[in-house]
Amino acid sequence: MTCSETEEKLSAYADGELPAADRSAVESHLASCGECGRTLQALRAQHRELDDAFGPLREGADALARRVIEAVHAARPLLAPAKGRVRWLPMIASAAAGFLAAWLVFRSPERVPDGWVGKGGGQGYQTAKLALPAARLALATGPVEIREESAAWETCASNDTLTVGTWVRTPPRAKCSFTWSDGSEMYLNESTEVQLVSTRAVQLARGEVYALMNRQDAPFCVDTPPGRIEANGASLNLQCGQREGKWVLGNFAVTKGNVQIYPAEGERLTLEGPDMLTFGENRFGAPPLTGKLVLATRWVHELLVLKGKDDELERRVLALLNEAAGQDPYESEIRALGEHAAPALLAALKEGKDAARRRYASRILADLAGPALVPDLVALLRDPETEIRQSCARGLQRVTGQPHRADPAVWGAWYKDNEAVWGPQVDVKKKSAASK
Amino acid sequence: MDASDGDLVRASRDGRREAYDELIRRYAAKIGAVCWSKLSRRGPVEDMVQEAFLRGYRALASLTEPEKFGSWLYGIAVRACLDWLKAKERSQVSFDALGPGKNPDDLLGSQPHPRPEENDRQRKVLDEVQALPEIYRDVVVMFYYKSQSYVEMSAFLGISPAAINARLTKARAMLRERLARAV
Numbered sequence: 001m002t003c004s005e006t007e008e009k010l011s012a013y014a015d016g017e018l019p020a021a022d023r024s025a026v027e028s029h030l031a032s033c034g035e036c037g038r039t040l041q042a043l044r045a046q047h048r049e050l051d052d053a054f055g056p057l058r059e060g061a062d063a064l065a066r067r068v069i070e071a072v073h074a075a076r077p078l079l080a081p082a083k084g085r086v087r088w089l090p091m092i093a094s095a096a097a098g099f100l101a102a103w104l105v106f107r108s109p110e111r112v113p114d115g116w117v118g119k120g121g122g123q124g125y126q127t128a129k130l131a132l133p134a135a136r137l138a139l140a141t142g143p144v145e146i147r148e149e150s151a152a153w154e155t156c157a158s159n160d161t162l163t164v165g166t167w168v169r170t171p172p173r174a175k176c177s178f179t180w181s182d183g184s185e186m187y188l189n190e191s192t193e194v195q196l197v198s199t200r201a202v203q204l205a206r207g208e209v210y211a212l213m214n215r216q217d218a219p220f221c222v223d224t225p226p227g228r229i230e231a232n233g234a235s236l237n238l239q240c241g242q243r244e245g246k247w248v249l250g251n252f253a254v255t256k257g258n259v260q261i262y263p264a265e266g267e268r269l270t271l272e273g274p275d276m277l278t279f280g281e282n283r284f285g286a287p288p289l290t291g292k293l294v295l296a297t298r299w300v301h302e303l304l305v306l307k308g309k310d311d312e313l314e315r316r317v318l319a320l321l322n323e324a325a326g327q328d329p330y331e332s333e334i335r336a337l338g339e340h341a342a343p344a345l346l347a348a349l350k351e352g353k354d355a356a357r358r359r360y361a362s363r364i365l366a367d368l369a370g371p372a373l374v375p376d377l378v379a380l381l382r383d384p385e386t387e388i389r390q391s392c393a394r395g396l397q398r399v400t401g402q403p404h405r406a407d408p409a410v411w412g413a414w415y416k417d418n419e420a421v422w423g424p425q426v427d428v429k430k431k432s433a434a435s436k
Numbered sequence: 437m438d439a440s441d442g443d444l445v446r447a448s449r450d451g452r453r454e455a456y457d458e459l460i461r462r463y464a465a466k467i468g469a470v471c472w473s474k475l476s477r478r479g480p481v482e483d484m485v486q487e488a489f490l491r492g493y494r495a496l497a498s499l500t501e502p503e504k505f506g507s508w509l510y511g512i513a514v515r516a517c518l519d520w521l522k523a524k525e526r527s528q529v530s531f532d533a534l535g536p537g538k539n540p541d542d543l544l545g546s547q548p549h550p551r552p553e554e555n556d557r558q559r560k561v562l563d564e565v566q567a568l569p570e571i572y573r574d575v576v577v578m579f580y581y582k583s584q585s586y587v588e589m590s591a592f593l594g595i596s597p598a599a600i601n602a603r604l605t606k607a608r609a610m611l612r613e614r615l616a617r618a619v
Contacts, residue, residue: 011605015579017586017597046608053561054580057472058465061582064482065464069457071486072493133520181519198490199519217512218494 001029006036014043133161134196135178135186139306142174144188162196169193170207177303184214187300189239197223208239208251210300212312219260224249227263234259234273237297252276253296294319298333305340313337317344321361331364339370346376355385362391369395374422378415381408445502448493456496460489463506466592467513469581473574474517476566484520488513506592564614572607575600 006029012018013026030037137144137160146156147167162168162178170176170192177187181199188194192207201221202209213220215233222229224240225247234257239250254273261269274293294316304313317337320330321344334341345368348361362380369377373395380392386406393406400422404410415422439447439458447455464485471484492509499508565576578589586597593600 012601050580053558061465065461068486068489069460218491
């Protein structure tokens with residue numbers, strides 16, 4: 001065995017990890033090579049030094065295990081792993097037998113009903129050991145308050161990082177949204193109170209939340225007094241509070257993915273999105289119109305608009321558009337979003353295949369488009385559909401104040417002369433001055 | 437004979453809490469080593485060990501090969517650490533809050549890892565371990581934080597014993613050179 005072959009094996013030899021055959025070859029080389037012998041001595045000295053440096057950590061390992069066991073025990077009520085198979089029949093049967101009295105689910109008004117009483121801050125999870133950042137306040141339409149353990153409520157600043165264990169509440173007429181450390185998002189309606197129980201769990205004490213959960217190793221959990229909801233990579237809306245002395249869930253809508261429900265009493269249920277539980281229908285299965293889901297969760301639109309350009313908002317407008325076909329309340333909801341609905345309408349016009357739906361999108365767009373869409377509207381004047389050309393011209397007249405009819409050549413010439421004002425990435429103030 | 441990891445995972449799924457406790461005892465030090473390696477000594481190592489076991493517990497139902505609990509949990513711990521690092525990156529602290537003598541980590545809600553008693557030389561050794569490239573740092577930390585054989589480390593890290601040997605050899609050579617320069 002040469003010196004370089006020996007050197008490759010010396011580290012494993014010093015660790016006692018070399019197979020017998022290699023070991024004797026190394027030993028016979030060492031017997032005749034002083035240089036390799038010195039390398040071995042240096043390795044052994046280094047081994048002792050590293051071993052000493054890591055000694056305190058190694059000795060703390062048993063205590064670490066004990067503390068982790070305590071922490072897992074403390075969190076266990078929330079963390080019980082899923083057991084058994086999903087059972088559909090008992091669920092439907094028990095619904096018929098009045099099971100839903102405990103799981104009363106009803107159509108929601110946009111606001112959390114007055115007079116709902118949550119269990120409030122008194123019964124939180126003990127999470128004191130984990131000072132992990134759980135979420136960050138992203139948006140709010142009014143003051144949001146937070147409370148850590150037994151401290152007093154205080155106002156939360158935007159972008160504040162909240163650690164595991166923190167309570168958060170919104171007053172009447174203020175909503176907010178959080179970005180979780182894993183990228184999941186959660187929107188809180190007004191008069192809502194939650195506790196961030198872990199980096200993937202929240203307790204909803206009262207009010208309403210809409211959660212867009214990222215897919216991770218473990219499911220995201222929303223715990224409520226009537227039961228626990230778990231989902232991975234799903235989006236769901238949920239209200240919780242007391243009505244007539246009973247804990248109830250309301251406005252339970254799954255817009256994406258599957259959700260597991262563990263009632264405080266009774267069997268585990270599954271709700272496959274898109275779906276919602278609606279009081280009076282007592283049914284699962286046949287998915288409702290997705291536009292209906294959007295309407296059920298329309299309270300988040302205010303926050304999505306604040307957020308600015310957002311895929312979720314665009315998806316919602318498209319869902320409303322798909323089912324609206326000129327009917328309320330879907331069309332009203334699109335119009336209520338104003339200019340914020342315009343990018344989705346433009347996408348439907350440009351990429352849509354269904355002629356009737358494109359015409360419909362163009363009619364609304366004519367009323368909602370803002371100055372930023374002038375180049376797109378001019379380009380759409382060459383659309384093969386007459387009605388779309390007319391709608392675009394109407395939109396252009398409204399935005400620019402020009403009287404031209406739906407003639408692409410005339411508008412094209414006008415745009416060429418005025419591109420500096422109306423072209424892409426031009427100061428909006430200049431545009432509005434020009435239209436006056 | 438000790439129950440296998442697979443037996444313990446199955447028992448945990450059946451609701452036997454002492455089974456998961458045993459898995460924690462088996463793997464706490466290994467997961468500690470992973471978190472120490474990923475977060476550096478100033479990171480909240482113990483909190484992330486807890487987080488990894490909590491996530492693991494809640495995801496037990498999705499573990500398709502219960503015998504591979506160790507390497508599965510290793511992946512969870514690595515992701516938990518990355519999540520924490522990302523969250524820390526995203527957290528913004530105003531300059532006003534950073535007065536003299538303040539540590540940014542304290543403002544971000546992370547608890548500095550309790551430092552065991554170390555002398556200067558030991559601190560220097562640990563600093564140099566921390567400065568190693570990740571693949572070398574991982575094996576050194578695994579080997580010394582929780583004394584274990586190459587075969588055990590190989591099952592946990594998902595690389596061959598020969599690769600463990602090669603990385604440890606290289607890591608030790610790098611450390612020797614760096615520490616010799618430091619003297």
